Amino acid sequence: MARISLEHIRHAYSPRAKAAGDYALKEVHHDWEDGGAYALLGPSGCGKTTLLNIISGLLHPSDGRILFDGRDVTELSTEERNIAQVFQFPVVYDTMTVFDNLAFPLRNRKVPEAEVEKRVNEILEMTDLAGMAKRRAQRLTADQKQKISLGRGLVRANVNAILFDEPLTVIDPHMKWVLRSQLKRLHRQSRFTMVYVTHDQTEALTFADKVVVMHDGQIVQIGTPAELFERPSHTFVGYFIGSPGMNFMPASVEGVTARVGDQTIALANAPILRSDGKIELGIRPEFIKLGRDGMPVTINKVEDIGRQKIVRATFCGQPLSIVLAEDDDIPTDAKVSFDQHAIGIFSDSWRVENRSSRQGG
Numbered sequence: 001m002a003r004i005s006l007e008h009i010r011h012a013y014s015p016r017a018k019a020a021g022d023y024a025l026k027e028v029h030h031d032w033e034d035g036g037a038y039a040l041l042g043p044s045g046c047g048k049t050t051l052l053n054i055i056s057g058l059l060h061p062s063d064g065r066i067l068f069d070g071r072d073v074t075e076l077s078t079e080e081r082n083i084a085q086v087f088q089f090p091v092v093y094d095t096m097t098v099f100d101n102l103a104f105p106l107r108n109r110k111v112p113e114a115e116v117e118k119r120v121n122e123i124l125e126m127t128d129l130a131g132m133a134k135r136r137a138q139r140l141t142a143d144q145k146q147k148i149s150l151g152r153g154l155v156r157a158n159v160n161a162i163l164f165d166e167p168l169t170v171i172d173p174h175m176k177w178v179l180r181s182q183l184k185r186l187h188r189q190s191r192f193t194m195v196y197v198t199h200d201q202t203e204a205l206t207f208a209d210k211v212v213v214m215h216d217g218q219i220v221q222i223g224t225p226a227e228l229f230e231r232p233s234h235t236f237v238g239y240f241i242g243s244p245g246m247n248f249m250p251a252s253v254e255g256v257t258a259r260v261g262d263q264t265i266a267l268a269n270a271p272i273l274r275s276d277g278k279i280e281l282g283i284r285p286e287f288i289k290l291g292r293d294g295m296p297v298t299i300n301k302v303e304d305i306g307r308q309k310i311v312r313a314t315f316c317g318q319p320l321s322i323v324l325a326e327d328d329d330i331p332t333d334a335k336v337s338f339d340q341h342a343i344g345i346f347s348d349s350w351r352v353e354n355r356s357s358r359q360g361g
């Protein structure tokens with residue numbers, strides 16, 4: 001297990017890259033803790049696989065260094081970095097038994113057979129494959145095969161990190177849930193440093209202690225699931241995490257007052273605005289109330305999704321989503337109000353700090 005330090009890493013696939021837009025990965029400079037479970041989350045093309053391949057050594061970064069526990073490994077191969085990898089599709093030897101598939105990475109490294117036996121049996125238990133140890137892999141289902149791949153990733157006790165690249169893509173939805181929870185448990189038991197790439201927020205939020213949200217080649221926030229929900233650093237995080245995502249509307253701010261259209265909204269604290277950039281007010285749909293008092297709103301549609309209702313509305317000419325409990329009433333001629341403490345102010349897409357949070361309040 002290792003702490004992974006990414007020092008000023010950038011990557012462009014073209015050697016002629018000059019402008020920031022030419023880079024698939026813009027500057028990444030972070031330390032990932034030893035034993036942490038990280039998810040790299042973001043839409044297709046945002047640079048997740050590029051970053052993962054730089055960590056594993058499949059790709060040499062255009063700029064920067066990568067360190068494991070303070071040791072520079074930038075020039076080392078994947079093998080020399082001592083990393084286990086689990087890919088999107090199962091990599092299984094069909095003619096071997098389940099046991100031999102799991103034993104392969106150990107026997108390959110000349111681990112004594114008694115230790116192989118012990119470790120493989122542990123992994124068989126962990127992955128619920130004990131009942132099929134002697135079966136050939138050939139006839140297994142796709143998710144059983146992927147369990148073998150996951151098991152193979154976990155079987156070596158001394159790896160620096162385990163990297164997972166969308167490992168549950170081929171798994172059916174129910175089994176996905178089971179494997180996700182199992183992986184979380186395996187992480188708790190083993191405390192390997194794990195990096196898990198996905199574009200699925202549910203997968204990221206259930207697996208990871210820390211979610212690394214990527215957008216357009218950069219890391220826009222690293223945080224716990226709660227931090228990403230409560231204090232998104234960037235409008236992209238607000239929009240991408242949550243269902244529906246955060247509402248954003250153009251605003252102007254003066255002291256502790258924001259204006260959206262012709263409405264005045266009191267803020268809990270005064271944001272520290274430095275530039276004359278584009279200002280937006282953000283509020284999650286869960287922190288908006290509909291009642292008899294408040295600001296005018298037009299309700300366009302109510303979607304019933306079981307325990308909750310999603311109200312699609314228009315506020316000051318802007319679309320607004322509101323999440324209500326299933327038994328919340330919507331009065332005729334409803335008015336809208338925002339929970340002051342859940343409002344975020346964003347300048348050119350980045351969250352603006354406010355006076356009291358900077359002073360530690």
Ligand SMILES: Nc1ncnc2c1ncn2[C@@H]1O[C@H](COP(=O)(O)OP(=O)(O)OP(=O)(O)O)[C@@H](O)[C@H]1O
Binds near residue numbers: 013042046050051
């Ligand atoms: N071998 C390559 N040569 C040129 N451009 C590439 C190469 N691999 C990726 N890219 C580009 O780099 C950017 C980041 O791609 P990357 O595969 O890292 O994204 P991703 O977030 O993993 O996406 P996905 O979820 O679709 O795999 C994209 O614009 C992609 O087109």
